[in-house]
Amino acid sequence: MPADILIRPLHADERAAWEPLWAGYLTFYKATIAPEVSDVTWARFHDPAEPMFVLGAYVDGKLTGIVHYLYHRSCWTVGDYCYLQDLFVDSSARGLGVGRALIEAVYTNAKAAGCSRVHWLTQTHNAQARILYDQVAENSGFMQYRKIF
Numbered sequence: 001m002p003a004d005i006l007i008r009p010l011h012a013d014e015r016a017a018w019e020p021l022w023a024g025y026l027t028f029y030k031a032t033i034a035p036e037v038s039d040v041t042w043a044r045f046h047d048p049a050e051p052m053f054v055l056g057a058y059v060d061g062k063l064t065g066i067v068h069y070l071y072h073r074s075c076w077t078v079g080d081y082c083y084l085q086d087l088f089v090d091s092s093a094r095g096l097g098v099g100r101a102l103i104e105a106v107y108t109n110a111k112a113a114g115c116s117r118v119h120w121l122t123q124t125h126n127a128q129a130r131i132l133y134d135q136v137a138e139n140s141g142f143m144q145y146r147k148i149f
């Protein structure tokens with residue numbers, strides 16, 4: 001990790017800095033969610049009873065990337081698995097190692113929490129993300145099926 005990338009949890013009073021990156025990620029997926037969903041998500045990140053977390057990446061003191069992850073039960077292990085749900089780096093800071101540093105920070109935290117696996121999804125056509133993912137993890141070969149209610 002280049003020395004000028006700092007990864008740390010975002011504090012409850014840093015929502016204003018998180019919001020544009022979260023909005024950028026939702027725009028990337030052409031997704032719209034109700035504001036109250038973001039309120040609940042942000043609150044859960046800061047509720048010690050919730051297994052949901054946010055880390056931010058600072059480059060030269062500016063928040064340039066975020067990752068959201070959560071721990072969940074597994075029928076195959078005693079310990080939890082870690083699902084890395086959202087990863088986004090501001091377009092001005094891509095290719096600097098920020099995405100890699102965020103994923104590696106999740107690995108560190110998940111291992112420390114007793115998880116035996118970090119897993120995530122990506123779209124098959126997300127070539128840019130897959131360049132990174134192919135370097136830091138294995139492609140499981142599983143497909144996702146989804147039924148939306």
Ligand SMILES: CC(C)(COP(=O)(O)OP(=O)(O)OC[C@H]1O[C@@H](n2cnc3c(N)ncnc32)[C@H](O)[C@@H]1OP(=O)(O)O)[C@@H](O)C(=O)NCCC(=O)NCCS
Nearest residue numbers: 028087088089094095096097098099100121122129131132
């Ligand atoms: C995917 C994403 C998070 C990668 O973040 P990043 O900070 O640019 O990634 P890194 O700099 O750590 O890239 C690691 C590798 O990917 C490649 N790479 C990724 N983006 C690159 C870019 N814009 N320019 C050059 N190389 C790039 C490089 O080969 C690099 O390998 P290296 O460290 O050996 O040089 C970022 O492109 C992004 O936010 N994309 C939009 C949202 C998205 O797709 N999120 C993931 C959804 S599953």
